[in-house]
Amino acid sequence: MSVPERYRQAWESYWQNTSDAPGEAIWDADPSLSAIPHLALLAPHADATLPIADLGCGNGTQTRYLATRFPRAIGVDLSHAAIEHARRADTEKVAEFEQLSLTDTARVRELHERLGDVNVYLRAVIHQSDAPDRPPVAEAVATLLGRRGRAFVAELTEESKTVLREAAQSPGGPPPKLRRVFDHDLRPADARTAEVPELLREAGLTVLAHGPTTLPQTEYRADGTRIDLPAHWYVVARA
Template identity: 50%
Template sequence: MSVSSRYRRAWEGFWGEAPEERGAVFWDAEPEITAARHLPLLEPHLLASDLPFVDLGCGNGTQTRFLAGRFPTVVGVDLAAAAVDLARRSDPGGLASYRRLDAADPSEAAGLHAEFGDANLYLRGVLHQCVADDRQPLADGIATLLGSRGRALVVEPAPAAKAVLMGLAREPAGPSAKLAPVFRHGLTPAEAGEDEVAGHLRAAGLTVLDGGELPLVTTEHGVDGRPLELPALWLVAGVSAPTGDA
């Protein structure tokens, strides 16, 4: 199974019209307040820090380039070819590599695993955007990419984030210039709750090793001028290490 054609078209359309300047996309916050905050949650659980590191749902590659300065091999993958093209243009020095990947397609996930072997993964705000029928296949793809040694850090907006986003959409002036494309392309933010995300990972044969809450910073700003933060949850998942393993 691969993701629905509607979902694929939505993301191609979104990234095809996304501005190239840094921070112009709603969730394209600086790595220092996104990936840099998230990595310490993952690092205590890594079995091998020298594994390839996959940024799944890399978008324009802002976080991917940050990760490339901290791990020996970093690959940014995205469902949308338009996102991959933008990520490559935004990385003229070739800090990371980028490719289109439908991780919900078993053959594509298996192909990437065959090429790179077990990998550690960063997944920020991807599962909650999937249509419901695509979430379990995507979780299965995550398990394939991790293999027996990889660990995944999954960061997703909490259900409470949806009320925040809907409130912004109902402002008298309408959604902001950064938020409007999300709704215009039919994307559905904050549709998956913590129990559902954890359930999909467990059904894929993974163990949820850790988790908690940490706000997800966006590039939008509130009336006080501070960056808008969405309630969010994080989970670390992987195959449980045998007793006595490091």
Template identity: 55%
Template sequence: MSVTERYREAWEGFWREAPDEPGAVFWDAGPERTAAVHLALFEPYVTSPGLPLVDLGCGNGTQTRFLADRFPRVIGADLADAALDRARRADPDGRATYRLLDATDKAEAETLHADLGDANVYVRGVLHQCDPDDRPRLVDTVATLLGERGRACLVELAEAAKPVLMGLAGGPSGPPAKLAPILRHGIAPGEVSDAEIPHRLRACGLTLVAHGELPLTTTEYTAEGTRIELPSRWYVVGRTG
């Protein structure tokens, strides 16, 4: 079984089992705490706001629907049919469209770019969950979708998030309820070093336009009732500065 097939099966299983209610998934915080925060950082650097926007790794579409109110055309793309089924059910008015995409497959990326033309891209928390061999392919897909005019916003867990996650997983009562299914399905978050992402971006011919740090908000709480936030880094990239 290939890396991508294992990854796809893990995500299909995860989304088939995940509860439907809002906030039931560990990272599925409301857009006001996630995409809205990222968009405020991203928009000043978007030079072609009229381009389509691809929400790469859209999951159940919570952020996709928010972005669809702010860009003229939004496409939610994901590896898992089960995730896209949820996204479509939650978007009965079709504010966005949804597409099955293996983001490690260059041919699929090129087909999507041929269909859309240049696009802006939003990626939240996808690269840090990929197997090492798939990371350069995923970044290459981002570069392909951008073409010459698009800009991408990537938000990924920082290195410092991994010990936080390990601490949560290894607590005396076991991992928090919303973290446990991620680990059970063999999805390993927080695996990318801080230095790797800029290196991968530049290796694919992308220019780092802006970057910074911010906490990534989750839907889970500590035993003391504090919402769990994980250290993360954001990057805006394009073909030119």
């Protein structure tokens, strides 16, 4: 199965038109606001001697941090342009990056054969995927985990749509980083909140822990407050 060309081109266009400046992408939060607190939730359940795969790694900000906590960190992304960003930013070559569609089941299996069981970091990927692609994304997580791996999954809830709508309707219109998301036909918070745990279960995963959270963005409202999007996190393993 392959992703629709519209979806692939939307992401290529977005990353081709994004600079290398840290935080230029609206979701490119500092690891202190993302990977660090997320790993604190994953750590009690995960074998830290396994590699970790950052799925939908974008420009690799979180992957580079994950590489300091695991013996090997691999970032994968649908977009060639995103991977190019990630490789340029990784000046110390602490991580590995490769272009990969999570809906390409053959390549996902090949990655698992190459790496063995891995832990997985999946932040805000399912909600951005087109509906037919969401089950394969969850199945990719299950494939990569194998028997020993554990995954941290964080996805926006439906309440995020309200936050984004209010930000977009400010007197000056959407703030610049949010406007770029809309201009490139990306669709944040497109999945139902209840859909995510259903997808995980249908992929043969069991939820070990979960809870509400927010995903801090790098964009601010006109009053100077940061846009933090409501989300839910899950730590999962193969059932």
